Amino acid sequence: MSDVLLSVRDMVVDFPTRHGLLRAVDHVSFDLSRGEVLGLVGESGAGKSITGAAIIGLIEPPGHISGGTVHLDGSRIDNLGMEEMRRIRGKRVGMVFQDPLTSLNPLYTIAKQLIQTIRTHLDLTEKQARARAIGLLEEVGIPAADKRIDDYPHQFSGGMRQRVVIALALCAGPELIIADEPTTALDVSVQSQIIDVLKRMCAEHGTAVILITHDMGVIAEAADRVAVLYSGRIAEIGPVREVIKQAKHPYTKGLMRSIPTLTQTNDRLTQIPGTMPRITDRPEGCAFAPRCGHVMDICRSQQPATRSVGNCEVACHLETEGGAS
Amino acid sequence: MIAFVIRRIIQSIIVIMVVGLVAFVMFRFVGDPVNQMVGLETSIADRELLREQLGLNQPLIVQYWHFISNAAQGDFGTSYQYRRPVSEILGERLPATLELALVSAIFAIAAGIPMGVYTALYRDSVLSNIFLTVSLIGISLPSFLVGILLIFIFSVHLQWLPSFGRGEVVDLGWWSTGLLTATGLKAIILPAITLGLFQMTLIMRLVRSEMMEVLRTDFVKFAKARGLKTRVVHFGHALKNTMIPVITITGLQFGSIIAFAIITETVFQWPGSGLLFLQAVQNVDVPIMAAYLLMIAFLFVLINLIVDVLYVVVDPRIRLEGS
Ligand SMILES: Nc1ncnc2c1ncn2[C@@H]1O[C@H](COP(=O)(O)OP(=O)(O)OP(=O)(O)O)[C@@H](O)[C@H]1O
Ligand SMILES: [Mg+2]
Numbered sequence: 001m002s003d004v005l006l007s008v009r010d011m012v013v014d015f016p017t018r019h020g021l022l023r024a025v026d027h028v029s030f031d032l033s034r035g036e037v038l039g040l041v042g043e044s045g046a047g048k049s050i051t052g053a054a055i056i057g058l059i060e061p062p063g064h065i066s067g068g069t070v071h072l073d074g075s076r077i078d079n080l081g082m083e084e085m086r087r088i089r090g091k092r093v094g095m096v097f098q099d100p101l102t103s104l105n106p107l108y109t110i111a112k113q114l115i116q117t118i119r120t121h122l123d124l125t126e127k128q129a130r131a132r133a134i135g136l137l138e139e140v141g142i143p144a145a146d147k148r149i150d151d152y153p154h155q156f157s158g159g160m161r162q163r164v165v166i167a168l169a170l171c172a173g174p175e176l177i178i179a180d181e182p183t184t185a186l187d188v189s190v191q192s193q194i195i196d197v198l199k200r201m202c203a204e205h206g207t208a209v210i211l212i213t214h215d216m217g218v219i220a221e222a223a224d225r226v227a228v229l230y231s232g233r234i235a236e237i238g239p240v241r242e243v244i245k246q247a248k249h250p251y252t253k254g255l256m257r258s259i260p261t262l263t264q265t266n267d268r269l270t271q272i273p274g275t276m277p278r279i280t281d282r283p284e285g286c287a288f289a290p291r292c293g294h295v296m297d298i299c300r301s302q303q304p305a306t307r308s309v310g311n312c313e314v315a316c317h318l319e320t321e322g323g324a325s
Numbered sequence: 326m327i328a329f330v331i332r333r334i335i336q337s338i339i340v341i342m343v344v345g346l347v348a349f350v351m352f353r354f355v356g357d358p359v360n361q362m363v364g365l366e367t368s369i370a371d372r373e374l375l376r377e378q379l380g381l382n383q384p385l386i387v388q389y390w391h392f393i394s395n396a397a398q399g400d401f402g403t404s405y406q407y408r409r410p411v412s413e414i415l416g417e418r419l420p421a422t423l424e425l426a427l428v429s430a431i432f433a434i435a436a437g438i439p440m441g442v443y444t445a446l447y448r449d450s451v452l453s454n455i456f457l458t459v460s461l462i463g464i465s466l467p468s469f470l471v472g473i474l475l476i477f478i479f480s481v482h483l484q485w486l487p488s489f490g491r492g493e494v495v496d497l498g499w500w501s502t503g504l505l506t507a508t509g510l511k512a513i514i515l516p517a518i519t520l521g522l523f524q525m526t527l528i529m530r531l532v533r534s535e536m537m538e539v540l541r542t543d544f545v546k547f548a549k550a551r552g553l554k555t556r557v558v559h560f561g562h563a564l565k566n567t568m569i570p571v572i573t574i575t576g577l578q579f580g581s582i583i584a585f586a587i588i589t590e591t592v593f594q595w596p597g598s599g600l601l602f603l604q605a606v607q608n609v610d611v612p613i614m615a616a617y618l619l620m621i622a623f624l625f626v627l628i629n630l631i632v633d634v635l636y637v638v639v640d641p642r643i644r645l646e647g648s
Pocket of ligand 2: 048049050180
């Protein structure tokens with residue numbers, strides 16, 4: 001058993017559209033160790049959700065993975081058949097979606113949804129599955145779990161529902177959870193609670209997490225490493241501390257400056273000028289070049305390769321050229 | 326829940342009273358009831374006597390009240406054509422109509438739901454396209470044409486099924502059924518298809534669009550992401566969530582099936598209440614017309630009520646709010 005749980009190499013996801021191929025994810029590579037929390041950040045449309053969906057094999061046709069590989073614990077999973085992939089989903093890779101209000105089937109009690117999921121993957125009796133479900137609900141912090149389990153989703157608050165969703169994602173004991181903006185739809189006051197629950201549950205069960213979010217605060221609090229996605233490509237990936245303190249890619253720097261911090265005295269946050277190019281008209285060369293303050297000639301013609309700089313990997317010509325930071 | 330049902334029942338009664346008013350106006354003012362009942366040689370004095378006996382000189386509101394309270398007790402007066410109580414005649418004809426409507430509805434549901442699910446799940450398959458084309462025909466062809474077409478193919482050409490009548494009927498005392506004899510079963514096939522085709526198409530298209538909608542929802546995606554079996558996701562999670570609109574439409578359509586049975590019953594000479602109504606119209610047999618109108622209204626209201634209660638059974642959100 002190697003230490004690397006998930007290995008994504010040069011993954012490409014395309015959507016055929018009327019206006020030609022739309023490349024939502026463009027040669028994305030990263031590794032994830034057991035129990036590690038990897039943050040995935042980027043602007044809306046950067047390809048975060050599609051990256052997550054591609055790993056778990058849930059890209060909606062006609063979209064498809066058209067290049068690269070995904071290995072889970074050493075065995076390749078991106079080319080599996082539908083039925084084999086289904087067995088992996090929930091059992092080895094779980095998923096948490098953004099909106100807890102719509103993630104649960106309104107017509108079934110949460111007991112039914114939990115027990116159904118547990119018994120799909122584990123060889124347990126109805127009774128054993130129910131006991132396991134109640135245990136999980138207690139772990140995620142649902143009070144009086146043995147009674148609340150027979151309630152319907154609409155009888156829970158948003159925060160409580162997201163706890164139920166986390167319990168559902170974890171109920172067959174997966175090695176990896178992909179959490180796609182698990183707190184975006186929630187009240188600010190419960191956001192950090194939910195992140196805490198997710199973090200604690202995954203630490204206790206040794207589950208690795210890919211945490212997709214817009215919120216660098218969440219990343220700083222919960223993630224071990226962070227990957228910054230820009231227009232379908234990884235701009236920079238590295239340990240959270242390093243990326244936050246000494247970002248190397250100009251886009252990441254801009255992103256970090258736009259985080260509100262308690263110590264910051266000026267009340268205006270810096271914005272990165274311009275907008276991310278639509279993936280249909282991504283420029284030749286570096287996708288960030290049109291917005292970059294340090295743009296060089298080579299940036300407009302040639303895509304930067306990914307280089308290791310310290311513990312980070314950066315895709316920027318400034319690093320290759322040894323240019324100023 | 327109980328309060329909800331009581332409220333709905335009161336609303337239903339109001340609806341029936343209004344329809345009753347329409348029926349009463351028709352009964353009272355379409356032609357002169359006295360003229361309908363007496364011969365040409367009856368004297369004016371006798372006519373006035375009859376008018377007095379029938380209560381036609383009383384204030385309209387009193388007459389309306391008599392009409393409604395008699396109707397509530399199943400007394401709709403005497404048919405001009407048959408010279409027998411309308412309720413008796415209607416009672417003889419109703420089983421034929423209800424059986425036809427029931428078999429049509431079962432056909433529409435049993436064929437419409439699976440076809441709708443199939444066309445939603447396999448959008449681009451050849452069979453889906455065939456279903457959709459057939460459904461277009463079902464929606465656009467008037468039912469008398471469908472009936473005549475079916476008669477032409479299966480009765481005239483292939484000679485497999487009878488083209489008219491109800492076959493042999495077993496009398497159960499209060500109910501006469503054609504569903505217990507071979508000829509009765511054979512006779513109901515073509516009319517039931519004719520009557521149910523439109524509803525089948527409607528249900529199929531409804532299930533299809535609802536199903537496609539539900540398949541896009543987050544909870545279906547989450548169910549898939551949890552690795553539930555495809556069959557469970559499609560039928561346990563998705564289909565069940567399409568049932569509310571399907572129950573509504575199917576329920577309401579059952580009323581239309583009974584009402585539209587008039588045409589099918591005419592094409593197939595089916596001895597039901599629709600055929601009776603049509604003959605009543607031709608002969609200006611107003612008591613039968615009024616009674617039929619009230620009966621259809623009553624059925625519609627009853628079906629509405631049942632549909633509302635079924636919602637509560639299907640959807641826990643409504644069920645729990647009420648308690
Ligand atoms: N079904 C689809 N068909 C065509 N294009 C799609 C489809 N789904 C996503 N895309 C495109 O892929 C790109 C990446 O989408 P994705 O949902 O991964 O963004 P994201 O980073 O998760 O953004 P957000 O923060 O808004 O969730 C988007 O530009 C989007 O237009
Ligand atoms: Mg997203």
